[in-house]
Amino acid sequence: MEEEKIQGRLDLKKLARFLVKAKKGTYASVNKMKIEPERPLHDELEYSEGDLYYRDSYVGFFQAPGMEEVRLGKKGKTIWTMAYSGGMLPKFQNNFKFAIEVFTF
16 A cells, blocks of 8 residues: 555455445444544544554434444544434434434344
């Protein structure tokens, strides 16, 4: 990856493989560990491997918009982002037990 950074290129296959691992190791993990958020009132998760660092930042529960980001190192340059939003339909938003079952699935 060092040569790619010098030439200003990024191996997209390596990034894709890293993103799969990062997602499995954070929100999709049964052992997810929230970290001190950079964005106030957000829940955040992180994953790193080599010189790549991933952070998922979201707010809310029944409706939870958020953003994923990959950086070169924890404090390094952002090289990839994705914004998302999802959640439960309003008619289900008072059923916390059902929400846990759905999100666990």
